[in-house]
Amino acid sequence: MSMLEILKQSSNPEICKPLVDAVIQKAVEFRQKFGRKPAxxxxxxxxxxxxxxxxxxxxxxxxxxxxxxPGCPVCVTDQRSIDAMIALAEGDNRIIxxxxxxxxxxxSNRTLLDSKIAGKDIRVLYSPVDAVKVAKDNPDKxxxxxxxxxxxxxxxxxxxVGEAEKLRLDNFSIWMTTKLVEPVLRYLLEAGEVQLDGFLLPGHVSIVLGEDAYQYLVTEYNISGVITGFEPAELLSGIYKLIDLAINGQASILNNHPAVVRKAGNQVIHQWLEKYLTECDEAWRGMGVIPRSGLDLKPEYDKYNAKKRFTVEVGEPKKTKCRCGEVIRGLISPNECPLFGxxxxxxxxxxxxxxxxxxSCAAYYQYMRESF
Amino acid sequence: METYISLAHGDGGELSHRLIRDIFVSAFGDKNAVMFDAAAITMATHKIAVTTDSFVIKPIFFPGGSIGKLAVAGTVNDLAVSGAKPAYLTCGFVIEEGFPISNLKKIVTDMANEAKKSGVTIVAGDTKVVERGSADGVYINTTGIGVYQPEIGCSLEFAEGDAVIVSGTIGDHGIAVLTARGELGITAPVNSDCASLNNMLEAILKDTSGIKIMRDPTRGGLATTLVEIAEDFQLTINIQETAIPVKAEVHGVCDLLGYDPLYLANEGKAIIIVSAKEKDKVVEILRKFPEGKDAAIIGSISSKEKGRLLLETPLGAKRLLTRLSGTMFPRIC
Structure with missing residues (x-):
């Protein structure tokens, strides 16, 4: 069976519909035991x-x-960072x-798309490594x-950065504003604002991190997590396992995506991260600065660090009634924001x-604002 | 002959004359038309259909077609889905100075071949050359004239239970063009579906009854075209995700990039809404044509109110489909 045929099976209605029923049955069992829906x-x-x-x-x-x-990278980026990146594009002789x-x-004032329409050279890349090629092809920018x-x-x-080093480029840099999963999960658990019975853990991130990287959830917070793929059958079986763990009251990390996620993650990637990057504090939308929650380039790679090469000035972010910060923390559902829709x-x-x-708001708007 | 287009090819002098004679007239073949400022054509006395479209595609050559093939097929299809028999085309070229004449010849040959296949005659044309940098290679506008056939056509009389048919796999053109640009870092073995559909659509109009409407889901894709039909005629249309034909390769590229095949462009597909009674016969006829071999019934009209498009997922859940908002961009992860 080819990979595509296997994937097709995971959205096969004959498999998925009975799985929905099984999850519902399990959830009813949970409700009978605890008097509420599992969350x-x-x-x-x-x-x-x-x-x-x-x-x-x-x-x-x-x-x-x-x-x-808080799993959407753009959404969790603090407004001041967003404004800084947009301001960066205003400089002359640059390709963003x-x-x-x-x-x-x-x-606060515009989008990158506005700047592009106004004539700034801003390029959307499908394959990010192409940015290095853009630098090679445009040595004067x-x-x-x-x-x-x-x-x-x-x-x-x-x-x-490895590619840029190999090509000895002097005109390439990255504006780093990266985020890590563990610090933000710890933040949410310690804040205790949302009652949770477990985490549906990200399949993609777990390929890098590995199954073992989540043990702190069990040992320090006594909460379960199931590493899950993205097809309907995978999502449903992940949720089923989470309810099952919650009913038994046994916190545990399960790997429900074993075809691609290993216990220790991707060791080659870990070596790359260690070579180039170091932990740094990052500001999150709606949560403020979380210590050591991002990765920045090590000082020896300053020449590739755009924050060291360019200064941008941004004022106080414009205040709106947007409640994205609370949506990200799971405090409100998108439709509870007064601006939604x-x-x-x-x-x-x-x-x-x-x-x-x-x-979350885009997903809710596009797929769930009405029920049929 | 020169190798590249120069501004002189557009100034009306000897080079313009040669360009028209050696490239356009020799390929399109209607020698009479070029001796006058306007082509004289003979039309049936029935109602006629007129449509126009401009083609600015990048790259100009892509797997499964070229801007030339597209410029003919696109306009032919607009006439054909309106229920008219395409008869004549005109074409206008805007060419950038420095454009290779060999490429222009290839484009014109593609146009001539597609015109022959679809049975239309290219009767008039125009060429303008703009300075280097003022255009991206070549742009083509085609205007099409078609004749409505007496007694056959689309009734626009919709009823609950009418079937929604798509004539084949969706999203092929969108993915073929995106991968041909070489920006994806992906090579997907997908050809554009670019093709004239008039012969196939004429066959279903002639051999069946009960066709309510036909549309070609080009820019905006299947979803956008169906939303337009639902809103224009105040219908609730239900489609089933598992019934919609999508090539595995297209599905794969969409999964990687965060695109939705429902919103990708097609250039050789038709959506047909037909009475429940005739739906199987329509599919049977479509499948006899190479352009229609993957035709499938994907849904139905569930009520004649509300003006909305609903998609049923493999789990049986229903969700609303709306127009694409803005351009689709590839996502972060």
Whole structure:
């Protein structure tokens, strides 16, 4: 059976529909025991989208509470950082390279897309390493890549620095504003604002981190996590296992994505991260600065660190009624924000959660604002 | 002949004359038309259909087609889905100074071949050359004239239970063009579906009854076109995700980049809404044509109110599909 055929099976209605029934039955069992719905947080933005797009969230809404967490890289980026990246694009003789998600994220004054329309050289790359090629092809311009992302994206950034070193480029740098999963999960658990029975752990990030990297959830917080893929059958079986663990009261980390996630993660990537990067404090939207929650380039790679090469001045971010910060922390559902679907919609996003391909508000608006 | 297009090719002098004679007239073949400022064509006395479209695609050559093939097929399809028999085309070229004449010849040959295949005659044309940097290679506008056939056509009389048919796999053109740009870092063995559909659509109009509407889901894809039909005629249309034909390769690229095949462009597909009684016959006829071999029934009209498009996921959950908001961008992870 080819990989594609296997993937197709995981969205086969004959497999998925009985799985929905099994999850519901398990959730009813939980409710009988605890008198409430089980509540889980999906940490990954791609999970948020997949749960909504496939209809898993809608199918389970009366039985399981699925709360979207801080897993959308653009959404968790602090407004001042967003404004700084947009301001960076205003400088002359620069080419800004970025992931597509960033283009329409609202800054206090404008978006990157506005700047591009106004004539700034801003390029959306499909393959980020191409930014190095852009630098090689444009030796008289400064090429800056906007390095937004979690552990899934960070390795690619180090790969870019490796390439730039190999080519001895002097005009390539990365504006690092990366985020790590563990510190933000600890932040949420310590804040204790949301009652959770477990985490649906991100399949992509776990390929890098590995199964063992989540043991602190069990040993320090007594909470379960199930590493889960993105197809309907995978999502459903992940949720089933979470309910099962919650009913038995036994905190544990399960790897429900064993085809690609190993116990110790990807060791080659770990070596790359260690070579180029060091932990740094990062500011998160709605949460403030979380110590050692991001990775920055080590001082010996300052020449590739855009923050060391360029200064941008940004004022206080514009205040709006956007409640993205609370959405990210799982405190409110997107439709509880007063702007949702009224002033804020995908054509006129006020906050990043409405614009990103992984944003909770975008997922809710696109897939769940009405039920049928 | 010169190797590259120069500004002189567009100034109306000897070079313009040669360009028209040696490239356009020799390929399109309608020698009479070029002796006058306007082509004289003979039309049936029935109602006629007129449509126009401009083509600015990048790259100009892509797997499965070129800007030339597209410029003919695109306009032919606009006529064909309206229920008209395409008869004549005009074409206008805007060419950037320095454009290789060999490429222009290839484009014109593709246009001539596609025109022959679809049975249309290219009767008039225009060429303008702009300075280097003022255009990106070549842009083509085509205007098409078609004739409505008496007694056959689309009734626009919708009823609950009418079937929604798509004539084949969706998103092929979008993915073929994106990968051909070489920016994805992916090589996907997907050809554009770019093709004239008029012969196939004429066959279903002639041999069946009960066709309500036909549309070609180009920019904005299947979802956007169906949303437009649902809103324009105030229908609730239900489609089933598992019934929609998508090539595995297209599905794979979309998964990687965060694209949705429902919103990717097609250039050789038709959406047909037909009475429940005739739906199987329509699919059977479509599948006899190479362009329609993957035709499938993907849903139905569930009510004649509300004006909305609903998608049923493999789990049986339903969600609303809306127009694409802005451009699709590749995501971070």
């Amino acid at each position: 889980f947080m999906e940490v990954c933005g791609s999970h948020t989208m997949a749960l909504a797009r496939t209809g898993v969230k809608q199918s389970l809404k009366d039985y399981v509470q699925l709360i979207s967490g 390279c970025t992931f597509g998600d960033m283009m329409r994220v609202p800054g 400064e090429v800056i890549f906007l390095g937004v992302g979690f552990e899934t994206t960070i390795p690619i950034l180090t790969l870019m 009224k002033a804020c919609h995908p054509m006129n996003p006020i906050g990043p959660c409405m614009v990103s391909a992984e944003g």
